[in-house]
Amino acid sequence: MTHLAKLTFKSVSKATARDPVIARRDKVIAALEEQKVVFAAAVRGEQHMIERSKWMTNDQGERVLVKTQRRARAWFFQQDQGWYVQCRYGARVIAADGVNNAVFVRTLKDVAPVLDAFVAAANAGELDTVLAKIAERQPRIKPGAAKASAND
Numbered sequence: 001m002t003h004l005a006k007l008t009f010k011s012v013s014k015a016t017a018r019d020p021v022i023a024r025r026d027k028v029i030a031a032l033e034e035q036k037v038v039f040a041a042a043v044r045g046e047q048h049m050i051e052r053s054k055w056m057t058n059d060q061g062e063r064v065l066v067k068t069q070r071r072a073r074a075w076f077f078q079q080d081q082g083w084y085v086q087c088r089y090g091a092r093v094i095a096a097d098g099v100n101n102a103v104f105v106r107t108l109k110d111v112a113p114v115l116d117a118f119v120a121a122a123n124a125g126e127l128d129t130v131l132a133k134i135a136e137r138q139p140r141i142k143p144g145a146a147k148a149s150a151n152d
Contacts, residue, residue, distance in 0.1 A: 024131040025122055028089060032119045038072050039111055048072045076111045083107065085114040087127070094130050096121070 034050075041048035049069040056066045076085045084102040086093050093101045096118065103114050121127055 020135075021125075021128055021132070024089070024135055025125070025128065028087070028122045028127065028131065029119055031088065032115055032122065034072060035075050036112070036115055038074050039076070039115060042074060042076075043108065076108075076114075078108075080104075081106075083111055085111050085118075087118050089131055089134050092134050094127070094134050096127060096130065098130065 038048045048071070050072050051067055051069050053065050053067050055063050058064050075088055076083055078084075083105050085105065086102045087096050088094065095101045096103075105111060105114060118127075
């Protein structure tokens with residue numbers, strides 16, 4: 001006990017909590033910057049590949065770190081004699097103006113200014129309410145659970 005008596009003890013809680021609004025904003029901006037790279041690859045007629053590391057078990061049963069590549073999905077697509085550009089938060093498409101989920105442009109070259117506008121809107125905080133709404137988790141209800149709880 002004499003070893004611990006020499007130490008100074010205090011109760012403390014770690015205050016590294018990050019503002020969730022800023023975290024959502026940063027996540028969208030990082031994804032939009034990635035989409036600019038995907039757009040540049042699409043203009044060149046290529047697919048943008050993202051390299052990631054993952055742990056796998058080899059034939060000898062050892063866990064090794066392997067670098068794999070996956071294709072980055074574009075948030076823009078061609079339809080109706082033009083291009084539609086969507087903004088996403090994770091896998092969810094957000095309605096940036098509150099109603100519609102895509103921006104229509106005539107040519108592929110017009111996609112870049114839309115991505116820049118999304119980045120500017122995210123930096124200005126214009127997407128915060130939409131991101132907050134889409135980021136909140138809804139409880140998963142099993143198909144028969146709603147009827148069963150109503151009968152109680």
